[in-house]
Amino acid sequence: MRRPTADLTKFLQRLFRAKSPPMFRPKKPLLERALGIYEEVLGPDHPKTNVSRYGLVRLLLKSRQLSEALALAEKELSISDKILGPAHRGTKFAALNVAEALHRLDRVDEAVALFRRYGIDPSDKTTWS
Numbered sequence: 001m002r003r004p005t006a007d008l009t010k011f012l013q014r015l016f017r018a019k020s021p022p023m024f025r026p027k028k029p030l031l032e033r034a035l036g037i038y039e040e041v042l043g044p045d046h047p048k049t050n051v052s053r054y055g056l057v058r059l060l061l062k063s064r065q066l067s068e069a070l071a072l073a074e075k076e077l078s079i080s081d082k083i084l085g086p087a088h089r090g091t092k093f094a095a096l097n098v099a100e101a102l103h104r105l106d107r108v109d110e111a112v113a114l115f116r117r118y119g120i121d122p123s124d125k126t127t128w129s
Contacts, residue, residue: 028063031056050079050090057097061104070101092118 035056038049053076060069077098080091095118102111115121
């Protein structure tokens with residue numbers, strides 16, 4: 001029996017590799033649907049659910065939907081911090097999402113404070129890449 005998350009993972013991989021024009025890639029509704037499925041099947045705090053949330057946050061940031069991206073990124077960070085701990089690489093990436101949204105919303109001081117809180121040196125990519 002196939003796991004529903006395996007099918008969903010393959011679907012998301014195909015979605016991100018799509019080379020068709022943007023009008024043929026309605027990614028946001030698909031990513032929202034995928035996140036909903038993960039939340040329903042695995043629960044809202046499952047690491048795979050948070051990875052799905054990360055993908056949606058990145059899309060929202062790219063499409064300049066900053067307030068929505070910030071709210072979702074903060075949820076992603078809260079869950080990563082709780083599940084993985086503040087020193088985990090996944091938590092640092094979640095913190096970077098929040099910091100990017102804050103910075104683009106001209107809340108630079110908050111972004112800098114977040115970098116400090118999670119020990120991220122933005123000039124040293126080896127600490128977070």
